Amino acid sequence: MGTPQLTKNQSLVMGALAHSDGPMSAYTILDKLRDQGFRAPLQVYRALDKLLEYGLVHRLESLNAFVACTCPHEHEHDHGVTAFTICEGCGQVTEFHDEAIEQRLSALVRAQSFKTEKTTIEIRGHCKSCA
Amino acid sequence: MGTPQLTKNQSLVMGALAHSDGPMSAYTILDKLRDQGFRAPLQVYRALDKLLEYGLVHRLESLNAFVACTCPHEHEHDHGVTAFTICEGCGQVTEFHDEAIEQRLSALVRAQSFKTEKTTIEIRGHCKSCA
DNA sequence: ATCGCACACGTTATAGCATAACGCAATTGA
């Protein structure tokens, strides 16, 4: 396992996200990559699916948009529950992780006999600069 | 403040959600209400906006769908951070609240000098019956 | 009363997000 060599399309999408200030929708990515030969949404969505699978990219559900993961991916760690703050002002997204929240959620869910597959935590608001 | 008398459209949408087993998309609600005279998405979205504002309904971001709030609304309490488990098998959604998570998130966010406006916590997986 | 305003409503059109279904090409491994 781990992260295989990216294909051309996957690299292009990854590059677009990595060099972006903030999150991008699939269609915004498409527009950025028209010059590199992208023509259709599926080219983007298929690349995103893989990048999500590899853990290189996260999807922001409340925005229908995508961001590059900001964790170090050197060591192959599964980075558990991911949470985000999302500034409504400047669009800045900050990824963070917290063991305490992860464990508390895990306990609450276990009490329901629920089996977690994916956890979404997104906090919308305003960052320090935009307050 | 509080919950004003609902308009006809708001009542119809609220009723549809309240009597539904699980979450419904706006377009599913529209279809359910065609017999009561609904014709266009905006009739649903406008009602939903108000119901969300009154706290009678929640939006599930990871599903682009809506559920009736299951908290008692007798006493006018603002019910803080709301979290959901969402079963991929049967569609069952369970709303829950936890003070510990709320406080921990609050602390983490404060450390970023971030000002929270809305918090989304959604856990996708399988419920006890669908495991 | 009547003016002005806020608000709900109805309608049409459009924008934005995501996937189905087809076929082709390259790779891999039995």
Place this chain on the structure above:
DNA sequence: TCAATTGCGTTATGCTATAACGTGTGCGAT
């Protein structure tokens, strides 16, 4: 060599959400 897998390209379609316009109704201020 054959079959299976994976990535790719294209067209068409479906689902989600809002813009923009106009109507009507209730209600307080003048």
